[in-house]
Amino acid sequence: MPEVVTDSYLHSMMMAGIVAEHETTANATANVLRLLQHPDAWRDICDDPSLIPNAVEECLRHNGSVAAWRRLATKNVTIGGIAIPADWKLLIVTSSANHDQHRFVDADLFDIRRENASDQLAFGYGAHQCMGKNLAHMEIQIFLDELMRRLPAHAPGRAALHVCAEHVVSRSGASLYVEWDPAMNPERTNPSVRERRAAVRIGEPSSHAASRVVIVESVSACAERIARASYLPMDARCCAGRPVRIST
Ligand code: HEM
Numbered sequence: 001m002p003e004v005v006t007d008s009y010l011h012s013m014m015m016a017g018i019v020a021e022h023e024t025t026a027n028a029t030a031n032v033l034r035l036l037q038h039p040d041a042w043r044d045i046c047d048d049p050s051l052i053p054n055a056v057e058e059c060l061r062h063n064g065s066v067a068a069w070r071r072l073a074t075k076n077v078t079i080g081g082i083a084i085p086a087d088w089k090l091l092i093v094t095s096s097a098n099h100d101q102h103r104f105v106d107a108d109l110f111d112i113r114r115e116n117a118s119d120q121l122a123f124g125y126g127a128h129q130c131m132g133k134n135l136a137h138m139e140i141q142i143f144l145d146e147l148m149r150r151l152p153a154h155a156p157g158r159a160a161l162h163v164c165a166e167h168v169v170s171r172s173g174a175s176l177y178v179e180w181d182p183a184m185n186p187e188r189t190n191p192s193v194r195e196r197r198a199a200v201r202i203g204e205p206s207s208h209a210a211s212r213v214v215i216v217e218s219v220s221a222c223a224e225r226i227a228r229a230s231y232l233p234m235d236a237r238c239c240a241g242r243p244v245r246i247s248t
Contacts, residue, residue, distance in 0.1 A: 023170065025136045027065035028122070029143050030173035032056065034063055034110075036159035041112045046152045049145060049198035053205035056140045057117035062110050063163065064122035067095035067171050094121040095171070113212045118204045139201050145198040150187055154180035 035042055035055065045051050071090045078084070098120050099107040111117075123130035130136070165176035186193045214231040222228045 005094060020130075021132055024065050024130075024138055025132075027170060028060060029140050030176075031063045031065055031163065031171065032059045032140055032144055032159075033159075033173055033178075034163075035112075035144070036154060036176075036178055037161060037223065038110055041110070042148075042152075042154075042173055044112065044147050045144070049148065051112055052141050052144050052148075052198050053118055053137070053201040054114070055112040056137060056144065057205060058110065058112050058114050059140075060122040061098045061104070061117050061120035062113070063171065064095060064098065064120065066122060066124075066169060067165070068093045068169050069124055091168070094124065097121050121243065125242045133174065134202050138202065140200070141200050149193045150185060150223035153184040154178050154230065178195050197227060 035045070041055065045055055069092050071092055073084050073086050073088045073090060075086045076084070084090070097103070103119060104114070104116065114149050123133040123136075152214045159176070159178040161173050161177075163176045164172055182188075217230040217232050219227050
């Protein structure tokens with residue numbers, strides 16, 4: 001019934017289904033496999049699956065599947081001191097914003113406990129922000145949980161994901177090299193690992209998920225009932241080993 005379901009409507013629905021919903025999520029899920037290259041992060045997730053939601057945010061920030069998006073200026077506007085005339089076509093490189101040093105401390109560092117990882121712009125921003133972002137979060141969390149339970153013991157540090165960056169917008173894993181001993185797969189000896197364990201989190205990860213163990217380096221009095229404590233990350237993997245200063 002072309003008068004009810006028009007050609008243009010069908011095209012639009014196919015684009016939504018194939019590109020907006022499937023390709024973006026499949027690529028982002030593949031890019032999550034980069035985690036296998038970070039043996040410490042992988043071990044931490046295996047030990048504590050509640051880290052998964054924040055790890056997903058960090059994967060999307062560090063290496064999302066949509067690297068850029070387009071906008072059309074509807075009126076003259078000045079952004080960051082740059083005059084943009086109406087009708088200009090803009091390419092918004094969100095993957096670059098996701099590595100902005102002003103927003104993210106040690107932006108190129110991959111840190112699954114990063115406190116503001118969910119500030120990432122992989123799903124765009126504003127009125128047209130991705131409608132499926134909660135669904136995509138859920139899917140990637142479930143994938144990571146399944147993989148982590150079934151393949152916890154791959155050869156640490158031996159994994160390599162090659163990401164194809166030939167497309168302006170799309171980033172996807174092109175090949176993956178990973179080594180493991182199938183005899184070590186836990187489901188061979190303990191079928192209960194197939195049951196889902198980690199709770200799926202909708203919305204931003206809780207602050208608990210971003211918690212990290214720190215060493216109190218020093219405490220000094222600043223004023224009455226106020227002390228300044230200087231902390232070092234336990235594993236020196238965040239903040240490039242710099243103390244995080246917090247006044248309490
Ligand atoms: C990791 C997976 C995904 C990524 C990285 C992603 C990324 C994006 C981006 C960058 C936009 C443009 C946002 C903007 O213009 O500000 C967008 C729009 C959109 N996405 Fe996603 N997306 C993902 C998954 C999904 C899923 C699973 C669905 C649906 C089930 C979906 C449905 C849509 C729709 C309908 C829009 C258009 C929203 C509008 O124009 O108002 N996306 N997505």
